[in-house]
Amino acid sequence: MIQEGEYAIETSGLTKKYGNFLAVNNMNLKVKKGEIYGLLGPNGAGKTTLIKMLCSILTPSSGNARVIGVKIPDSNIAAQIGYMPQETGVYLGLTVKQNLNFYGRIFNLEKTEMEKRENELLQFVDLLPWKDEMAENLSGGMKHRLSLACTLIHQPQLLFLDEPTVGVDPELRVSFWNYFNQLRENGVTILMTTHYMDEARHCDRIGFMQRGKLIAENTPLKLLKKSGTDSLEDAFLMFSQHDENHQKEVIS
Secondary structure, eight states, X not given: OOOSSSEEEEEEEEEEEETTXXXXXXXXXXXXXXXXXXXXXXXXXXXXXXXXXXTTSSOOSEEEEEETTEESSOXXXXXXOEEEOSSOOOOTTSBHHHHHHHHHHHTTOOHHHHHHXXXXXXXXXXXXXXXXXXXXXXXXXXHHHHHHHHHTTTOOSEEEEESTTTTOOHHHHHHHHHHHHHHHHTTOEEEEEESOGGGGGGSSEEEEEETTEEEEEEOHHHHHHHHTOSSHXXXXXXXXXXXXXXXXXXXX
């Protein structure tokens, strides 16, 4: 249960170093409860590293963060959040329903509650007709939908979605955004990463990441207005160039 307060996620100076390499550099981020916040940036920008720190999978090198009121890292946070990694967490040797059952048992759901959640989620992600199908026989898009359902089995109120629509066709991407919007309407907070700039317009707020830093943050419309551009891709390039010029000024 998310504790009292305006934000589901708060970080201050959060940093992750690997030797001399700064994967995440002094990140100050606040994600409001009940919003969809999108982290956008190229591969290697630090998006996945940030999410793994917030999920207590990685330990920060420095800085502080609170997730649903809990100071991280804290291994107990896993029971209160949902994390969907880039690689689907689907077990190919199990059926669709068995996959959900497996994750339900991880979170100690009682049998009656588990059966209820399984049916609800299979309907939610449009997989009910395939409940007894082996996961290895599913299409790539179906595996993504099953992975999302497994992430939701314990009814988390905060979701971390790492590139949830990567590799899926445009039609399925639309379906996924329908799922995300329904979750938001039910009060679920979502922090997601993507490098699809066209998807960002669906987010309540977005943050542009580059070289481990948050270089700009606002609603999609306000970022377009501030950058004076017509697309979020052009807006990102503008803010990126501004950040590079600032770095050169600091160095010189």
